[in-house]
Amino acid sequence: MSYEVESRERILDQLRQIVQTNMNSEPVQVYLFGSWARHEEKRSSDIDLAINSLSPLSTSKWNRLIEDIEESTIPYTVDIVDLAHANPILVQQVKEEGILWKDYTTG
16 A cells, blocks of 8 residues: 555544544534545645534534544645535535445444
């Protein structure tokens, strides 16, 4: 395994762990989408996540997730989209092309 692949997987594993820790008890779907999901990321790419919740998440829950990501050692900007407030075309694209990291009932 090359250094870049190893580093990529380490970064995604760290991000996935932060998301799982914060969203474990929440009825949400979490998707990785965009260039990182397509394995087309560059050094300047951000990491795109989308969250689809069965019920609205509290502001404190969102803030905690964002804070934990910002305080991590992940060397990329992470962009989080709330699918409840996203453009329907983006929602469709995420659901068709994104990688499902967490389903409603899984931790």
